Amino acid sequence: MIKNIAFIGAGNMAGAIIKGLLEQNYPAASIQATTRTTASAERAAAELGIHTSTDNRAAAEWADVIVLAVKPQMLQATCEGLADSINTQLIVSVAAGIDTASIARWLGNEVAVVRSMPNTPSQVGVGASGLYANTRASAADKAFAEQIATATGLCVWVQDEAQMHAITAVSGSGPAYYFLFMEAMIRAGVKLGLTPDTARQLTLQTALGAATLAGQVDVPVDELKRRVMSPGGTTERAISAFEAGNLPQLVEQAMTDCAARSQTLADELAK
Ligand SMILES: NC(=O)C1=CN([C@@H]2O[C@H](COP(=O)(O)OP(=O)(O)OC[C@H]3O[C@@H](n4cnc5c(N)ncnc54)[C@H](O)[C@@H]3O)[C@@H](O)[C@H]2O)C=CC1
Numbered sequence: 228m229i230k231n232i233a234f235i236g237a238g239n240m241a242g243a244i245i246k247g248l249l250e251q252n253y254p255a256a257s258i259q260a261t262t263r264t265t266a267s268a269e270r271a272a273a274e275l276g277i278h279t280s281t282d283n284r285a286a287a288e289w290a291d292v293i294v295l296a297v298k299p300q301m302l303q304a305t306c307e308g309l310a311d312s313i314n315t316q317l318i319v320s321v322a323a324g325i326d327t328a329s330i331a332r333w334l335g336n337e338v339a340v341v342r343s344m345p346n347t348p349s350q351v352g353v354g355a356s357g358l359y360a361n362t363r364a365s366a367a368d369k370a371f372a373e374q375i376a377t378a379t380g381l382c383v384w385v386q387d388e389a390q391m392h393a394i395t396a397v398s399g400s401g402p403a404y405y406f407l408f409m410e411a412m413i414r415a416g417v418k419l420g421l422t423p424d425t426a427r428q429l430t431l432q433t434a435l436g437a438a439t440l441a442g443q444v445d446v447p448v449d450e451l452k453r454r455v456m457s458p459g460g461t462t463e464r465a466i467s468a469f470e471a472g473n474l475p476q477l478v479e480q481a482m483t484d485c486a487a488r489s490q491t492l493a494d495e496l497a498k
């Protein structure tokens with residue numbers, strides 16, 4: 228189904244979703260976005276090929292669906308500025324932390340709100356989004372939010388809004404963990420004598436191969452790991468070094484800190 232979608236904020240995340248939608252042939256004429264300054268609106272229009280402006284209210288009034296894609300710290304002021312322009316539009320918020328009750332309150336209460344936690348691979352059709360809907364959202368609202376999410380990748384619904392913090396820790400922030408790991412592997416490959424280009428190509432293809440294999444065979448990831456590790460061979464040494472450095476515990480700590488930050492944003496900004 229085609230509806231008019233206004234993105235309030237046209238930064239990294241909105242840009243990734245818009246590119247993903249356009250890639251799926253969603254009509255550019257049915258997407259608008261706003262930014263804070265005229266210069267950034269012009270940049271976004273040139274990059275995305277859609278109508279942009281700095282007029283949140285005009286975009287909201289044009290839209291059937293409003294995607295809130297500003298920083299969490301900007302969300303309250305942005306919603307309060309939009310409140311008079313909200314009638315029957317569906318609100319989709321991608322802001323980390325902030326709960327649907329706060330968003331509805333800032334917009335005037337009787338509002339259907341779907342909270343989405345997408346990630347930047349949405350830009351190339353392999354995003355992963357977690358969705359939660361408030362009780363005002365109809366089946367049609369949920370279906371449209373799901374349409375946006377599935378146009379850009381995989382999506383899962385949660386019934387307990389508190390789980391959005393964990394989703395942020397797994398998939399919202401997750402791409403950055405893999406990029407950090409790739410960065411480290413490329414650097415180590417170069418240190419071991421490869422050219423930067425060769426190290427990069429092999430690292431990226433290996434990440435893609437591992438994720439594709441894990442997704443396509445019905446084998447748990449620990450068993451897939453074991454199948455790479457010949458007893459007394461090379462991989463065993465690498466895995467031993469990761470375990471000696473407590474990599475699994477470090478990952479757990481990082482994700483616990485990430486989820487806690489999401490909760491703190493909610494506590495601080497959504498009073
Ligand atoms: N970057 C990511 O990987 C992800 C980000 N998010 C969420 O997406 C939201 C946006 O994050 P990013 O895109 O990374 O930030 P960003 O800084 O790249 O983009 C923010 C955008 O908001 C615009 N903006 C600021 N104030 C505005 C206002 N009053 N009216 C209209 N536009 C305004 C800016 O001009 C900019 O285009 C955040 O709430 C974040 O929690 C969610 C999932 C993943």
Ligand SMILES: O=C(O)[C@@H]1CCC=N1
Nearest residue numbers: 322323395399400401
């Ligand atoms: O780092 C952040 O706060 C946002 C939310 C999830 C990914 N990026």
